[in-house]
Amino acid sequence: MPYDGLRDFVSTLERAGELKRVRAAVSAELEITQVVDRICKANGPALLFENVRDSSMPLLINAFGSYRRMAMALGVESIDSIGREIEEILQTPMPTGIVDKLKMIPKIARFAKFPPKAVSSGPCQEVVMEKPSLSALPILKCWPQDGGKFITLPMVFTKSLETGRRNCGMYRMHVYDDQTTGMHWHIHHDGARHFREHKNAGKRMEVAVALGSDPAVTYSATAPMPADVDEMLLAGFLRNKPVEMVTCKTINMEVPADAEIVLEGYVDPHEERIEGPFGDHTGYYSLADTYPVFHVQCITHRKDPIYPATIVGKPPMEDCYMGKATERIFLPLIRTQIPELVDMNLPLFGVFHNYAFVSIDKRYPYQAKKVMHAIWGLGQMMFTKIIIIVDKNVNVQDVDEVLWRVGNNVDPRRDITIVDGPLDVLDHASPLPRAGSKIGIDATKKWPEEGHTREWPDEITMADDIIELVNRRWREYGLE
Numbered sequence: 001m002p003y004d005g006l007r008d009f010v011s012t013l014e015r016a017g018e019l020k021r022v023r024a025a026v027s028a029e030l031e032i033t034q035v036v037d038r039i040c041k042a043n044g045p046a047l048l049f050e051n052v053r054d055s056s057m058p059l060l061i062n063a064f065g066s067y068r069r070m071a072m073a074l075g076v077e078s079i080d081s082i083g084r085e086i087e088e089i090l091q092t093p094m095p096t097g098i099v100d101k102l103k104m105i106p107k108i109a110r111f112a113k114f115p116p117k118a119v120s121s122g123p124c125q126e127v128v129m130e131k132p133s134l135s136a137l138p139i140l141k142c143w144p145q146d147g148g149k150f151i152t153l154p155m156v157f158t159k160s161l162e163t164g165r166r167n168c169g170m171y172r173m174h175v176y177d178d179q180t181t182g183m184h185w186h187i188h189h190d191g192a193r194h195f196r197e198h199k200n201a202g203k204r205m206e207v208a209v210a211l212g213s214d215p216a217v218t219y220s221a222t223a224p225m226p227a228d229v230d231e232m233l234l235a236g237f238l239r240n241k242p243v244e245m246v247t248c249k250t251i252n253m254e255v256p257a258d259a260e261i262v263l264e265g266y267v268d269p270h271e272e273r274i275e276g277p278f279g280d281h282t283g284y285y286s287l288a289d290t291y292p293v294f295h296v297q298c299i300t301h302r303k304d305p306i307y308p309a310t311i312v313g314k315p316p317m318e319d320c321y322m323g324k325a326t327e328r329i330f331l332p333l334i335r336t337q338i339p340e341l342v343d344m345n346l347p348l349f350g351v352f353h354n355y356a357f358v359s360i361d362k363r364y365p366y367q368a369k370k371v372m373h374a375i376w377g378l379g380q381m382m383f384t385k386i387i388i389i390v391d392k393n394v395n396v397q398d399v400d401e402v403l404w405r406v407g408n409n410v411d412p413r414r415d416i417t418i419v420d421g422p423l424d425v426l427d428h429a430s431p432l433p434r435a436g437s438k439i440g441i442d443a444t445k446k447w448p449e450e451g452h453t454r455e456w457p458d459e460i461t462m463a464d465d466i467i468e469l470v471n472r473r474w475r476e477y478g479l480e
Helices: 006-015 031-041 067-073 080-090 098-112 190-201 215-220 231-239 318-337 367-376 379-383 399-409 464-477
Strands: 019-022 046-049 059-061 117-119 149-151 155-159 166-169 173-175 180-182 205-211 244-247 254-256 261-275 289-301 341-345 355-360 386-391 416-422 435-442
Touching: 006 019, 006 046, 006 067, 006 215, 031 046, 031 059, 067 215, 067 318, 080 318, 155 190, 155 254, 166 190, 166 231, 190 205, 190 261, 205 254, 215 231, 318 341, 355 367, 367 379, 367 386, 367 416, 367 435, 379 416, 386 399
Parallel strands: 019 046, 117 244, 355 386, 386 435
Antiparallel strands: 046 059, 149 173, 155 166, 155 205, 173 180, 180 289, 205 261, 244 254, 261 289, 341 355, 416 435
């Protein structure tokens, strides 16, 4: 069942023992970050800070910060079940007769429920601030060298000037004062594309920011959806119910009706300002740079709103589990483009754009190199700095096994591919911003057709009958 907004999710977490309330007075400047960082590193619970100094709003954080809570957020026992459902739909053969067509009806009906639904009012507009001020929100300064306070879990809604289609993305917002923030749109993001359209036309860009909603809606803002595909459609699929959307009070933009807080405003196409630095998910500070400026014109919110936040830093942190959800949910879609792909692991320490471990069903020479280049050609996977390809029998979720294969199966001159291309803007090691080199490592078994004319040795394994014998006699050995 979908959640009736963020507070319903909070209640569910608390009943499940996955949330703790912190009633002691705490500061939004650095103190909360230090508390939450310890909790994240200890695989601890979600936290609801009920007494944040200088704000009447409680602050929710680390709500997505475990595999269990991430699954709970999306209403499933396991995130993999979502991927399996998508795979089942994608693999459905085209119907050839009336019986097959009738069997397709339930799946078609499942998709028919997804589009967002317009409503005339919503809880997010129960209160309209007379004098909108960001100072009412318990916004965090996360790390000592941060350029200021940052809104860290926003759902940013924009529309294309050319098509009118909506996008919802998650971009940090550097708070400059009570009415203005930075808008950290990376050049590759759809929000940045919408901004360029408005800038080229010399038109002010309307922007709405929603804070707190059904967790499936919040997650969808982070998902790497294709351009011009509404993230609210994905949210509807995940929650098995349309997302109710209400029009903002002062701009022509729709936001989730169940949101806790909504910021309405605009971005001037000719205005930029220094944004950052910011302690980022790489574990390093992202450097200050110029970005567009968001002006807040109106703030609406629920009665007694909850302010949602997250912190990022050296992994593992809360965002890691959102990233792993994306890995599992979108894996079937990647397989439609790379059918030989068996499994993929974007390890937490790789912060989702530094490493990808990929297993393939190898059927022809140099297929691993083909897969590397295919991955670099897939949307945001183009940022992957290090790709390791292994055979289908390798468990890519086991980092030790992957690295064992690399050490044994790789001849550096033959099996390493280095290419130049786009990199994530947060990559500080590249000589140029947003561009540099990437490496692919073929750790598959090599064939004679790939130039390996020597005999390839078998792996050491025990005979099946001996394994069965030892399993049967294990208690006799007195080793338990």
